[in-house]
Amino acid sequence: MKKTLFDKVWDAHVVKEMKDKQQILYIDKHLIHEVTSPQAFNELEQRGIPVFRPKQIVATADHNTPTIDQHLPVKDEMSRNQLNQLSKNCSKNNITLYDLGHKYNGIAHVMSPELGITQPGMTMVCGDSHTSTHGAFGTIAFGIGTSQVAQVFASQSLLLQKPKSLRITVDGDLKPGVLPKDVILYIIAKLGTNSGTGYFCEYAGTVFQEMSMEGRMTVCNMSIEMGARGGMIAPDETTFNYIKGREFAPKGNDFDKKVAYWKTLPTDPGASFDQEYHLDAQDIEPMITFGTNPGMGIKINESIPSEDNASFEKSLAYMNFEKGQSLIDQQVNYVFIGSCTNGRIEDFRAAAKFIEGKVKADHVTAWFVPGSQQVAKQIEEEGLKEIFEQAGFQLRQPGCSACLAMNDDKIPEGEYCVSTSNRNFEGRQGQGARTILASPLVAAATAINGKIIDITKQFV
Amino acid sequence: MDKFTKITSSAIPLAIENIDTDQIIPARFLKATDKKGFGENLFRDWRFDKNGKINNDFPLNDKRFSGSILVAGDNFGCGSSREHAAWAVHGYGIKVVVSSFFADIFKGNALNNGVLPVQVSPSFLKNIFEAIQNDSDTEIEVDLENQEITILSNQNFESFEINSYKKTCLINGYDDIDFLVSMKEDIQAFEKARVE
Numbered sequence A: 001m002k003k004t005l006f007d008k009v010w011d012a013h014v015v016k017e018m019k020d021k022q023q024i025l026y027i028d029k030h031l032i033h034e035v036t037s038p039q040a041f042n043e044l045e046q047r048g049i050p051v052f053r054p055k056q057i058v059a060t061a062d063h064n065t066p067t068i069d070q071h072l073p074v075k076d077e078m079s080r081n082q083l084n085q086l087s088k089n090c091s092k093n094n095i096t097l098y099d100l101g102h103k104y105n106g107i108a109h110v111m112s113p114e115l116g117i118t119q120p121g122m123t124m125v126c127g128d129s130h131t132s133t134h135g136a137f138g139t140i141a142f143g144i145g146t147s148q149v150a151q152v153f154a155s156q157s158l159l160l161q162k163p164k165s166l167r168i169t170v171d172g173d174l175k176p177g178v179l180p181k182d183v184i185l186y187i188i189a190k191l192g193t194n195s196g197t198g199y200f201c202e203y204a205g206t207v208f209q210e211m212s213m214e215g216r217m218t219v220c221n222m223s224i225e226m227g228a229r230g231g232m233i234a235p236d237e238t239t240f241n242y243i244k245g246r247e248f249a250p251k252g253n254d255f256d257k258k259v260a261y262w263k264t265l266p267t268d269p270g271a272s273f274d275q276e277y278h279l280d281a282q283d284i285e286p287m288i289t290f291g292t293n294p295g296m297g298i299k300i301n302e303s304i305p306s307e308d309n310a311s312f313e314k315s316l317a318y319m320n321f322e323k324g325q326s327l328i329d330q331q332v333n334y335v336f337i338g339s340c341t342n343g344r345i346e347d348f349r350a351a352a353k354f355i356e357g358k359v360k361a362d363h364v365t366a367w368f369v370p371g372s373q374q375v376a377k378q379i380e381e382e383g384l385k386e387i388f389e390q391a392g393f394q395l396r397q398p399g400c401s402a403c404l405a406m407n408d409d410k411i412p413e414g415e416y417c418v419s420t421s422n423r424n425f426e427g428r429q430g431q432g433a434r435t436i437l438a439s440p441l442v443a444a445a446t447a448i449n450g451k452i453i454d455i456t457k458q459f460v
Numbered sequence B: 001m002d003k004f005t006k007i008t009s010s011a012i013p014l015a016i017e018n019i020d021t022d023q024i025i026p027a028r029f030l031k032a033t034d035k036k037g038f039g040e041n042l043f044r045d046w047r048f049d050k051n052g053k054i055n056n057d058f059p060l061n062d063k064r065f066s067g068s069i070l071v072a073g074d075n076f077g078c079g080s081s082r083e084h085a086a087w088a089v090h091g092y093g094i095k096v097v098v099s100s101f102f103a104d105i106f107k108g109n110a111l112n113n114g115v116l117p118v119q120v121s122p123s124f125l126k127n128i129f130e131a132i133q134n135d136s137d138t139e140i141e142v143d144l145e146n147q148e149i150t151i152l153s154n155q156n157f158e159s160f161e162i163n164s165y166k167k168t169c170l171i172n173g174y175d176d177i178d179f180l181v182s183m184k185e186d187i188q189a190f191e192k193a194r195v196e
């Protein structure tokens, strides 16, 4: 039978079929962080169940961590407590932890791929919905709740029903100034925030074939924003080259053997999907969001649509926007470049390329937060830090930061923030904060101009 | 986990679509290391303004509405995987959430905490909202055994789907950990076979 990429990886991990279509799925790698793991550790302890495969778990501190003065004790008591709890739980259970300050510390979904932990054909989970990021490698990766974190601790497995399959094909050449973030914002705006619910999505077509690993991760990262459990892209030479030589990647002969296996994973020609969409790369422009879910996106030079619907109106009222309004020239006082969506080296390169030789607008507060220590290091090595500093921007230390504002990086009430993160929900970046999602390029342009500009004009 | 069979209760209407987990429980409340106390902060920023003043217009604060059933607009629970959202719903005393669509992860998290997500058709959802609008004491019966939801005032009902394994778990108060631990031999055999 002809199989999809998803089928091949999934089927290779089924331990046992139960009745009612339930399957026991084996999990290769489990990433954990401080926010969604403590209750799972407690659960196990209360029941006297040991952690089954501690070597297959990697922990990092990311959600709560400050982005300045990381060498000092964390000020917020509850955050500090949660971080301490993680260290204790990890040492008690022999789990590797990349704690604050460790050279491998970073957001789980940035750290794991860059260390070569994430590999094609694996199953991966984490108590975090953006685990879908790792699908960029042809990995089945999805977010789980804390009860499931406990299940994986206890058995390295989950009881699941196989999701349906969806394929989104985007062919053609992307226009200049259109980044991977725009591609996924466009897809979500076009198909809607629950179009993927119940599905695992494969992204196919020339656009993704030609995309870098960083770009593929940005796309897969936001699969959850259209409701999908995860997104995947077939592994190819770009994938193998990215993995080769990384810290935990297989080496030498082992690597070659793995590559031979990874090459068998792409979807067989003629394999069928439960749902398919085809989109044209030429229709995609730089995107921004105007509302309070990631599906409320428009091309940067379009106007906000008119919809007569109470939820839509509630959303616009929160954002203080009107139907039919254009966002060009909208003044913006805050800009955030970072998160597991756009906190990788390529994102900072894109921002630096635009910023070089320019100076930031006076009224803008901009937070540039690398996704990991490794990214931070690379930013310095490539001389991007100087470019940012000369333009008046300060580079922060790694973590989730203003993506969910669990630390001090909060956007004040009523303020607009052009953000490269993945969610523009009410209050996501701080109580009353108004988030406009965009690519690192659009964010950088906003930081320089102090307002949203029509970036497409820069490319004609 | 509590056992669940049948519930008859008045309901709280929340006719908003795409309610995300950041609204159900804002991130700043995720710093606890146990599962208790989240109910107090359910829909925190809709129930209270930033100075902690209560918003009396919000259905959860509206004295007319009460009960252990929450009726919400389409696509409830989208967003993050935080199980804190399910703990908040459960902690507030909600046993059933009714909507025309649920996000996957929230649905699973709810079931793992003894909260039943009942997916109904958009027209039935509208019907419930109207019934509560007409009479805020309208009672709704959710019968898990027979997989049926009924608006008692007008006897309109609809059947709903639930995975039969999950149903058994809810009725008996079991969870997946016990089950998976009992499957350890199979899991070990699987691991061994892969290496060879």
Ligand code: SF4
Binding pocket: A062, A063, A107, A108, A109, A128, A130, A339, A340, A341, A399, A400, A403, A404, A421, A422
């Ligand atoms: S960066 Fe944002 S979306 Fe990503 S893991 Fe952190 S909080 Fe979640």
